[in-house]
Amino acid sequence: xxxxxxxxxxxxFKKLRGLATINEKNINEPLxxxxxxxxxxxxxxxxxxxLMEQVQKKSLGQEVIRSITPGQQVIKIFYDELKKILGNxxxxxxxxxxxxxxxxxxxxxxxGKTTLCxxxxxxxxxxxxxxxxxxxxxYRPAAAKQLEIMGKxxxxxxxxxxxxxxxxxxKENIEDAKKxxxxxxxxxxxxxxxIDEEMMDELVELKQEVVPDEILLVTDGMTGQDAVKxxxxxxxxxxxxxxxxxxxxxxxxxxxxxSMSAVTGKPIKxxxxxxxxxxxxxxxPDRFASRILGMGDIISLVEKAxxxxxxxxxxxxxxxxxxxxxxxxxxxxxQLKKMGPIQQIxxxxxxxxxxxxxxxxxxxxxxxxxALINSMTKEERENxxxxxxxxxxxxxxxxxxxxxxxxxxxxxxxxxxxxLKNFSRFGLKKFGKxxxxxxxx
Amino acid sequence: xKNEFEKLKDSxxxxxxxxxxxxxxxxxxxxxxxxxILENIEQILIEGDIGFSASMSIIENIKEKxxxxxxxxxxxxxxxxxEEILKMLENSESFQEEKxxxxxxIILVVGVNGTGKTTTIGKLAYCYKNSDKDVLVAAADTYRxxxxxxxxxxxxxxxxxxxxxxxxxxxxxxxxxxVKAALSRNVDVLxxxxxxxxxxxxxxxxxxxxxxxxxxxxxxxxxxxxxxxxDANMGQNAIxxxxxxxxxxxxxxxxxxxxxxxxxxxxxIPIKLELGLxxxxxxxxxxxxxxxxxxxxxxxxxxxxx
Numbered sequence: 001x002x003x004x005x006x007x008x009x010x011x012x013f014k015k016l017r018g019l020a021t022i023n024e025k026n027i028n029e030p031l032x033x034x035x036x037x038x039x040x041x042x043x044x045x046x047x048x049x050x051l052m053e054q055v056q057k058k059s060l061g062q063e064v065i066r067s068i069t070p071g072q073q074v075i076k077i078f079y080d081e082l083k084k085i086l087g088n089x090x091x092x093x094x095x096x097x098x099x100x101x102x103x104x105x106x107x108x109x110x111x112g113k114t115t116l117c118x119x120x121x122x123x124x125x126x127x128x129x130x131x132x133x134x135x136x137x138x139y140r141p142a143a144a145k146q147l148e149i150m151g152k153x154x155x156x157x158x159x160x161x162x163x164x165x166x167x168x169x170x171k172e173n174i175e176d177a178k179k180x181x182x183x184x185x186x187x188x189x190x191x192x193x194x195i196d197e198e199m200m201d202e203l204v205e206l207k208q209e210v211v212p213d214e215i216l217l218v219t220d221g222m223t224g225q226d227a228v229k230x231x232x233x234x235x236x237x238x239x240x241x242x243x244x245x246x247x248x249x250x251x252x253x254x255x256x257x258x259s260m261s262a263v264t265g266k267p268i269k270x271x272x273x274x275x276x277x278x279x280x281x282x283x284x285p286d287r288f289a290s291r292i293l294g295m296g297d298i299i300s301l302v303e304k305a306x307x308x309x310x311x312x313x314x315x316x317x318x319x320x321x322x323x324x325x326x327x328x329x330x331x332x333x334x335q336l337k338k339m340g341p342i343q344q345i346x347x348x349x350x351x352x353x354x355x356x357x358x359x360x361x362x363x364x365x366x367x368x369x370x371a372l373i374n375s376m377t378k379e380e381r382e383n384x385x386x387x388x389x390x391x392x393x394x395x396x397x398x399x400x401x402x403x404x405x406x407x408x409x410x411x412x413x414x415x416x417x418x419x420l421k422n423f424s425r426f427g428l429k430k431f432g433k434x435x436x437x438x439x440x441x
Numbered sequence: 442x443k444n445e446f447e448k449l450k451d452s453x454x455x456x457x458x459x460x461x462x463x464x465x466x467x468x469x470x471x472x473x474x475x476x477x478i479l480e481n482i483e484q485i486l487i488e489g490d491i492g493f494s495a496s497m498s499i500i501e502n503i504k505e506k507x508x509x510x511x512x513x514x515x516x517x518x519x520x521x522x523x524e525e526i527l528k529m530l531e532n533s534e535s536f537q538e539e540k541x542x543x544x545x546x547i548i549l550v551v552g553v554n555g556t557g558k559t560t561t562i563g564k565l566a567y568c569y570k571n572s573d574k575d576v577l578v579a580a581a582d583t584y585r586x587x588x589x590x591x592x593x594x595x596x597x598x599x600x601x602x603x604x605x606x607x608x609x610x611x612x613x614x615x616x617x618x619x620v621k622a623a624l625s626r627n628v629d630v631l632x633x634x635x636x637x638x639x640x641x642x643x644x645x646x647x648x649x650x651x652x653x654x655x656x657x658x659x660x661x662x663x664x665x666x667x668x669x670x671x672d673a674n675m676g677q678n679a680i681x682x683x684x685x686x687x688x689x690x691x692x693x694x695x696x697x698x699x700x701x702x703x704x705x706x707x708x709x710i711p712i713k714l715e716l717g718l719x720x721x722x723x724x725x726x727x728x729x730x731x732x733x734x735x736x737x738x739x740x741x742x743x744x745x746x747x
Contacts (some may be wrong), residue, residue: 042676112553141594146587193702224676226704250639252678370567
């Protein structure tokens, strides 16, 4: 299923990658594919709609980055918008020093609140704090018992005395915890439906009485479209401070949780990734966006390509002098190599809109060219005309090739120089033609 | 960005008008099936967690149906839409509370974490007990802390017996004991609780297979029923869950829980379409009697309400 998903997004990206220009017409279909991918990841319908509108608007008005195709830029815009919705940057769970802090854990039934309480305690303890847990769920059978057992097993103190008056006994438990010197006090509340007025009012009262420093809304990462309604209702009543997404150790994309952050504007602080004590992670929007897309590698390639543009500009300046040398060629190859396996890079490079899939270029071809250039002296690289018979012999010997290879390279290089003179600007875009020239080597 | 979010939030927090009145509102102006209407239908279907593919095929059918006669009234469209979805859920309709063909009738309950397995077992036990059956429940969730205690409270409410052990024991051993006990005590129904497990965890799915083998070793055609518990809040991931649990345990039916919230549980439609798995029961609350036989017609009505 996960492969299926990646396949789908691949198809959408492939359609985009091939686009040499972007207009309202040709961007429509790939964007529809991406919309589908998001919906199948359970991202909320309205969030998807507004996201896609943004992507379309920005894609049509984009600035051109020379080293990647316009279509790839759309992918980048898509990724950036996704990240923006997720909160852009990591929102740390701040534990103020020298001050007891209370955290209220809320959410629907079965979202993983109790497990989170224990994990969060473990997290706090690792940061040098003294955590304790208050059981505040009088409804689910054996809920307090579950906390007691888990507390015992993990050596985290649990205050589980619950009387008829939940608010009062919770307050007393918190006082006890504070007196005992615990400085992170985590309250495990009962699971409840956001439309259950009575139960929601109980939380509101608890909040008013306890005044917690943080209220974390816990959501199952496998939740569907309804998640936003839950989030909005909890926000209206409680104005929680952060979101925790649980059960992300499966193959769920967690798109619904993404939407919760978008509609409430509240940050996602943690994700739960397993049943073990340490299976809790600080949430990073960029990583999660990659998870939704299932294609972190493409994104990083696009980013690398953007980084590389500065170097490219430098090269272009030089190339404008109509004096393309072996040294420039060599630099160009190094530049490409830095970006990753050449085959992968070349697939990203536009070849007049044609897909490169059938064309097999392996790094070995470049190794040969590199070896040949490496065996040249500095002088020979700057001025290939001086390469005579003796020099050719030496270069062939030095690079482990033969005279024919040297001749071919020279011939093709001179052709390339001529060709380059015809272009006032030279960027990676024309590299395709260079590649064709060197196809024989 | 704030503004976009604010707008989005407003549109979400507004109470959704009934589907019918929305469609009537649009049709009142146009009386014609156009993109706007189709987009509205798409939104309703997707927000009900029916998923992209199933939603699209429903919309294609609407297009096809109203291709010749583009003029239509809302009643017609609404009726057609409901029929389309009902057709997709076909065969589920015929399900009645099953006659227990075998004694003991063995029901294995499986699902991912937090879907409501233990609660559902309490309700099921109560249900059978009320129809004068001897019921035994087995606490084979030996992983989660206090899972046995939780089931123990439920079975007391249902007034049935429990076979259990401590946390950390081998679930297969508990299952073995419980099947043996069901035989020797000559009970009508044995309901086995299992630990919640992510469908992607190979070792835990293997453990489940082993549980099933242990049962079949004693009674070859058992378990007679394997119920997969799905939370109505689940999104499209429920399809993967159903696939994996089906592979491991030959699931015979679904119990859709937590339908008392605002979630519609529409993912059961692609699950029915793709895997042919019917929904048998629905959970609609936290009381022991809050379990009902699944009725497709009511489900479809609910899909378009609120």
